[in-house]
Amino acid sequence: MKITDRPIPGQSLTVEPKSQAYERPPEIVDPIEALDFHLDNLSVEGALEDAMYFLEGGVDLQTLVQGILRSAVMGGRHSIDVSLIIAPVIHEHIKGFADAAGVEYEEGFEDKQGKKELSYRRDADAALEMMRQLDDKEEPVDMARKEPEEPTMVPEEPEKAGLMARV
Numbered sequence: 814m815k816i817t818d819r820p821i822p823g824q825s826l827t828v829e830p831k832s833q834a835y836e837r838p839p840e841i842v843d844p845i846e847a848l849d850f851h852l853d854n855l856s857v858e859g860a861l862e863d864a865m866y867f868l869e870g871g872v873d874l875q876t877l878v879q880g881i882l883r884s885a886v887m888g889g890r891h892s893i894d895v896s897l898i899i900a901p902v903i904h905e906h907i908k909g910f911a912d913a914a915g916v917e918y919e920e921g922f923e924d925k926q927g928k929k930e931l932s933y934r935r936d937a938d939a940a941l942e943m944m945r946q947l948d949d950k951e952e953p954v955d956m957a958r959k960e961p962e963e964p965t966m967v968p969e970e971p972e973k974a975g976l977m978a979r980v
Contacts, residue, residue, distance in 0.1 A: 834889030844898040847891040851881065851903055861910050868911055868918040875921030878904045 831837050841847045855861055867877055881903065882896040911918050 835887050837889055839886075839889055839891045839895070841891040841895065844895050847885075847895045848899045848902055850890060851885070851899065852906065855903075855906065861907075864907055865911060865914055865916050868907075868916050871919075873919040873921030874904060874908060874911070878907065 825833070825836075841850060855864070864877060868874060878900055882900060885891055886893055886896055908920070
């Protein structure tokens with residue numbers, strides 16, 4: 814399927830209602846039956862090899878599992894709710910085969926953006942500290958990454974003002 818082979822916005826309003834598989838009630842409503850359906854599909858010859866190919870190619874495991882489950886929802890096999898229930902089991906099933914095959918993969922649960930922001934903040938804090946030390950004519954610090962220090966708040970005494978402040 815090409816990226817351009819998608820329905821355009823409003824296209825569902827131009828066809829007969831419930832003509833698409835995802836607009837009708839799902840074929841499978843029991844999570845156990847849906848899990849059996851997916852495990853049977855994964856046991857078909859070549860299915861797990863394809864999954865390992867995608868994992869080796871850089872697709873993280875969470876994205877792969879979501880793709881499998883979304884495909885079943887779009888095909889009318891089961892609902893999104895059932896997908897949410899069975900996703901951890903499918904994840905662990907594929908993960909077990911990947912571990913047994915020695916495939917290196919990412920699980921997809923890491924916060925890559927958060928790690929990048931933390932790294933940037935640490936680098937910026939180290940650069941500011943170095944600039945302060947250069948201004949004070951001290952010896953420059955080592956630029957090795959260190960944890961940013963928590964800012965400390967020093968309570969200031971309130972300025973005395975008003976009629977009663979003269980006492």
